[in-house]
Amino acid sequence: MSTEVRPDSYYGPSFPALLEQDPEIARLLVSELDRQRAGIQLIASENQTSPAVLAALGSTLSNKYAEGYPGRRYYGGCSEVDQVEELAIARAKELFGADHANVQPHSGASANQAVYGAFVKPGEKVLAMSLDHGGHLTHGFKVSFSGKWFDAVHYGVSRETEDIDYDQVRDLAREHRPKIILAGGSAVPRLIDFAAFRAIADEVGAVFWVDAAHFIGLVAGGAIPSPVPHADVVSFTTHKVLRGPRGGAIVCKEEHAAKIDRAVFPMMQGGPLMHAVAAKAVNFAECATPEYREYAGRVVRNAAALAGELGERGIRPITGGTDTHLSLHDLREVGVTGADAEKRCDAAGIVLNKNAIPFDPEKPNVASGIRVGSPSVTTQGMGEEQMRQVAALIHRAVTASDGDPEHPVAREVRAQVGEVLSAFPAYPAA
Numbered sequence: 136m137s138t139e140v141r142p143d144s145y146y147g148p149s150f151p152a153l154l155e156q157d158p159e160i161a162r163l164l165v166s167e168l169d170r171q172r173a174g175i176q177l178i179a180s181e182n183q184t185s186p187a188v189l190a191a192l193g194s195t196l197s198n199k200y201a202e203g204y205p206g207r208r209y210y211g212g213c214s215e216v217d218q219v220e221e222l223a224i225a226r227a228k229e230l231f232g233a234d235h236a237n238v239q240p241h242s243g244a245s246a247n248q249a250v251y252g253a254f255v256k257p258g259e260k261v262l263a264m265s266l267d268h269g270g271h272l273t274h275g276f277k278v279s280f281s282g283k284w285f286d287a288v289h290y291g292v293s294r295e296t297e298d299i300d301y302d303q304v305r306d307l308a309r310e311h312r313p314k315i316i317l318a319g320g321s322a323v324p325r326l327i328d329f330a331a332f333r334a335i336a337d338e339v340g341a342v343f344w345v346d347a348a349h350f351i352g353l354v355a356g357g358a359i360p361s362p363v364p365h366a367d368v369v370s371f372t373t374h375k376v377l378r379g380p381r382g383g384a385i386v387c388k389e390e391h392a393a394k395i396d397r398a399v400f401p402m403m404q405g406g407p408l409m410h411a412v413a414a415k416a417v418n419f420a421e422c423a424t425p426e427y428r429e430y431a432g433r434v435v436r437n438a439a440a441l442a443g444e445l446g447e448r449g450i451r452p453i454t455g456g457t458d459t460h461l462s463l464h465d466l467r468e469v470g471v472t473g474a475d476a477e478k479r480c481d482a483a484g485i486v487l488n489k490n491a492i493p494f495d496p497e498k499p500n501v502a503s504g505i506r507v508g509s510p511s512v513t514t515q516g517m518g519e520e521q522m523r524q525v526a527a528l529i530h531r532a533v534t535a536s537d538g539d540p541e542h543p544v545a546r547e548v549r550a551q552v553g554e555v556l557s558a559f560p561a562y563p564a565a
């Protein structure tokens with residue numbers, strides 16, 4: 136609580152009012168910004184959104200009830216928010232070349248709930264990637280609504296390639312005849328063969344759904360192929376590589392438009408978060424710029440450089456590398472668990488997460504791997520040279536420190552982290 140509130144505080148013109156009224160919270164906002172600035176942020180699902188997006192999020196649009204859709208609201212006074220949502224929808228359709236967009240889902244999980252709501256009834260079958268091979272909780276994992284309400288069957292990766300086992304997907308689809316086939320996940324370093332999934336879905340008459348939460352930003356920036364031409368429906372988050380506000384969205388083929396809209400509202404949600412919808416519109420426009428395309432390309436090159444250099448140092452990338460913004464690494468050769476690696480890196484100023492690797496012998500809360508991603512450091516302007524430096528620092532922290540911030544190696548790595556960050560600061564002061 137001793138955080139100094141500097142005049143260069145990032146939080147804009149309304150911040151002094153917050154500081155005056157509620158210094159406890161105001162100071163936490165500042166110390167969280169300090170925390171984001173102080174470390175090398177390698178959480179693959181995080182990014183640093185723009186001042187323009189933050190301004191939209193902090194707006195009075197948060198006050199407005201707008202249940203329904205533009206021109207068809209359950210409340211009066213929607214003239215301005217109608218225009219905001221129409222812009223967000225038009226920009227999303229343009230950006231992704233989609234027939235239809237719904238920008239109201241509050242989060243990735245809410246978007247996914249709506250897709251289930253549109254296409255399956257409780258007890259019906261869905262085929263998705265298993266969580267322990269890179270899927271997501273909302274893909275039918277037993278503690279999630281999706282696993283409790285639907286009959287989920289899971290495919291995984293092959294032991295040999297550590298990439299999706301398409302033969303297994305086809306075999307399971309033929310055996311179970313699922314209503315939905317779902318592709319995508321949270322720890323999938325390689326490109327997904329959408330055409331192969333489409334062919335399997337067509338063969339068994341399933342809806343083909345892509346959960347593009349992690350990689351949609353790379354699609355927006357033209358760095359990897361798009362699932363939109365192949366899939367019936369694509370759900371995504373807006374806050375990962377895409378770099379918008381925390382939230383979700385869905386794009387789909389025209390034939391599913393009415394179903395998807397009804398599933399988001401009124402089936403799953405009440406009033407949309409119009410400040411977040413405005414921020415999504417701002418973000419979609421940002422993603423259509425040459426600067427963002429350059430960014431998306433650099434995210435992929437940086438992830439490859441980071442994965443490659445970690446591999447050179449004995450921290451093997453699963454599948455041998457990455458085509459996207461993230462890589463998954465097997466720590467068994469260096470003899471450290473994922474949990475210990477996470478802790479050691481954290482003490483050394485590098486923020487990443489432990490992650491199960493395919494066929495992991497450890498329990499999920501220990502894990503044999505780590506997951507690293509390049510979206511945040513790339514936003515800060517880092518390039519491949521810095522990624523190789525960061526890989527060396529990760530290796531040093533993981534293999535030579537013990538998780539105590541006072542350990543000499545932790546201190547040494549933190550000093551080098553500070554040097555890298557001084558050239559590439561997050562949210563540089565104006």
Ligand SMILES: *Cc1c(COP(=O)(O)O)cnc(C)c1O
Pocket residue numbers: 180242243244245247270271273319320321346347348349372382383
């Ligand atoms: C992040 C993620 C989600 C969930 O997003 P939230 O906004 O956290 O609800 C869903 N699916 C996948 C594949 C994800 O990576």
